[in-house]
Amino acid sequence: MNGVSNAEVKAFWEDNPVAAEGIAAEPGTPAFFQAFDALREADDCEPFAFSDYIHGYSTSAGLRVLDVGCGNGYVLKQYARFGASVAGVDLTQTAVDLCKARFEQAGLAGDFRVTDGERLPFDDASFDIACSMGVLHHIEDPRPMIAEMHRVLKPGGRIILMLYYRGSWKYHVVLRLKRLIDPRYRGKSQAEALNMNDGPNCPLALVYSREEARRLLDRFTDHRFELNQLSWRQFLLVPGLDRILRPILPAANRNILARTMGWNLYITATKPK
Numbered sequence: 001m002n003g004v005s006n007a008e009v010k011a012f013w014e015d016n017p018v019a020a021e022g023i024a025a026e027p028g029t030p031a032f033f034q035a036f037d038a039l040r041e042a043d044d045c046e047p048f049a050f051s052d053y054i055h056g057y058s059t060s061a062g063l064r065v066l067d068v069g070c071g072n073g074y075v076l077k078q079y080a081r082f083g084a085s086v087a088g089v090d091l092t093q094t095a096v097d098l099c100k101a102r103f104e105q106a107g108l109a110g111d112f113r114v115t116d117g118e119r120l121p122f123d124d125a126s127f128d129i130a131c132s133m134g135v136l137h138h139i140e141d142p143r144p145m146i147a148e149m150h151r152v153l154k155p156g157g158r159i160i161l162m163l164y165y166r167g168s169w170k171y172h173v174v175l176r177l178k179r180l181i182d183p184r185y186r187g188k189s190q191a192e193a194l195n196m197n198d199g200p201n202c203p204l205a206l207v208y209s210r211e212e213a214r215r216l217l218d219r220f221t222d223h224r225f226e227l228n229q230l231s232w233r234q235f236l237l238v239p240g241l242d243r244i245l246r247p248i249l250p251a252a253n254r255n256i257l258a259r260t261m262g263w264n265l266y267i268t269a270t271k272p273k
């Protein structure tokens with residue numbers, strides 16, 4: 001155990017909403033959401049077609065969907081615009097305010113609350129889908145949150161998670177290399193370097209193997225795994241080499257690299273009937 005409290009996690013994300021430091025526009029403005037969505041849907045990140053394949057946005061009309069640690073509402077917006085009824089909880093007021101702004105600007109309806117995912121303010125068996133993308137790997141013990149997601153899911157409902165992948169190129173090669181040559185990483189342990197993935201002061205980040213993820217979801221069935229996110233630029237390490245080799249390299253998205261050593265491990269599983 002790393003001894004990181006929820007208060008530390010909350011303080012970090014309150015001040016560092018996801019991707020905001022890389023976007024020039026003021027958080028909460030239309031320009032901010034436009035820039036965020038473009039970054040997220042980039043070929044070497046999470047193109048919409050891949051995200052739709054994981055979440056099933058385009059077939060979600062009429063479903064009730066919960067996002068735990070909803071960030072600025074990207075995922076819920078996709079569900080809502082295809083007709084799902086959506087609720088999002090986040091530990092931070094910053095995220096909930098961003099979700100409300102995003103939905104208001106898009107003319108969509110959503111229920112957003114500042115809540116610790118370990119205590120969900122929803123009835124048993126009230127959602128068809130409960131997702132949590134890029135959240136549980138920032139939490140010391142994710143099992144109470146998963147138990148809550150299991151409780152609020154209807155029998156037959158689906159859980160969808162994204163966790164950083166232990167077998168990734170980034171974890172085994174890029175982070176180790178950074179610890180050797182990048183002055184900001186020098187002297188850090190592998191665990192400390194991993195924590196810095198989401199910002200230098202991020203208190204905690206963890207990686208999971210498929211087996212570790214499956215064990216977390218032992219009350220669910222029909223586990224499915226997908227990997228994504230490893231671009232040629234990240235793989236080749238030498239700046240600019242990907243541009244020179246581009247004519248002979250397969251497209252970045254979902255290439256053999258991303259499918260075998262990608263940074264993001266997506267897991268879907270079903271609550272038994």
Ligand SMILES: C[S@@+](CC[C@H](N)C(=O)[O-])C[C@H]1O[C@@H](n2cnc3c(N)ncnc32)[C@H](O)[C@@H]1O
Nearest residue numbers: 013018069070071090091092116117133134135
């Ligand atoms: C990396 S961001 C991911 C945001 C969003 N899921 C996405 O895909 O863009 C992690 C989010 O999880 C939230 N979070 C962390 N711990 C949480 C908890 N215990 N309960 C609810 N939200 C939490 C943070 O406040 C932050 O907004």
